[in-house]
Amino acid sequence: MRMETFIRKALRLKAHTVIKVEEDEAAGKLVVHLERVGQRRLRCGVCGLEAPRVAPTRRPLRRWRDLAMREHLVELQYAPARVWCRWCGLRVERVPWADQWQRVTHALARAVATLARVLDWKSVAGHFRLNWKTVAAVVEGAVLWGLEHRRWHPLHVLGIDEVSRRKGQQYLTIVYDLDRRRVVWVGRDRTTDTI
Ligand SMILES: [Zn+2]
Numbered sequence: 501m502r503m504e505t506f507i508r509k510a511l512r513l514k515a516h517t518v519i520k521v522e523e524d525e526a527a528g529k530l531v532v533h534l535e536r537v538g539q540r541r542l543r544c545g546v547c548g549l550e551a552p553r554v555a556p557t558r559r560p561l562r563r564w565r566d567l568a569m570r571e572h573l574v575e576l577q578y579a580p581a582r583v584w585c586r587w588c589g590l591r592v593e594r595v596p597w598a599d600q601w602q603r604v605t606h607a608l609a610r611a612v613a614t615l616a617r618v619l620d621w622k623s624v625a626g627h628f629r630l631n632w633k634t635v636a637a638v639v640e641g642a643v644l645w646g647l648e649h650r651r652w653h654p655l656h657v658l659g660i661d662e663v664s665r666r667k668g669q670q671y672l673t674i675v676y677d678l679d680r681r682r683v684v685w686v687g688r689d690r691t692t693d694t695i
Pocket of ligand 1: 548585587
């Protein structure tokens, strides 16, 4: 399978496609060039509905970081279209690979948000080679999403784990909801006060 096809499938693109993947050796990254497909309909960046028309002018080129491939950073490049939305008027399209104001793809945002539960933001930024402001924006986005989508169910089965981050040093206490297989809380130290 060609690299372009592989990335198109991984990003689940329908109205867009990968036209070229280039290696930027100096920067150690793969640059993925995206374009829209023919006359497929695009979505409004505000309400998310399919827009009946696409305006002739584009927005300037934008870049999004995606999950790295081995040691290579991956960067998507695309000039978003403007669409005429029935309800919102002339707006920038909603791209399917990232939330509107984020500089990383959904996949990278999920990885960042997960690691940010157990590491400080600076370490997370270092791990993914991102600016800490990008990490902050992802975490804030994840918290907002969580608040909007959370329903509090009673916790029936709790699992509690203690993780030492470095041998003999700092401990984290992690509380799991075993029924629903997710982390509900992470705290520093391992005292009963933490619980
Ligand atoms: Zn709209």
